[in-house]
Amino acid sequence: MPKQKKGEGFHSAAGLIRYFDSEDDKALKIPPWFVIGLCIVVSAVVIVAEVLYPT
Numbered sequence: 001m002p003k004q005k006k007g008e009g010f011h012s013a014a015g016l017i018r019y020f021d022s023e024d025d026k027a028l029k030i031p032p033w034f035v036i037g038l039c040i041v042v043s044a045v046v047i048v049a050e051v052l053y054p055t
Helices: 008-023 032-052
Strands: none
Touching: none
16 A cells, blocks of 8 residues: 655645635625524425415
């Protein structure tokens, strides 16, 4: 079996960290309360649809 190179994981991880840090400024920022509210609304729509149109 070939020997594994030491330190290779940190080097590649540093590149990923640098990539995600640079993308963070342009990312779409959604507040957590919006996600929770959207989940509640979607759940309510599914429940109402099941009541109105039973299978």
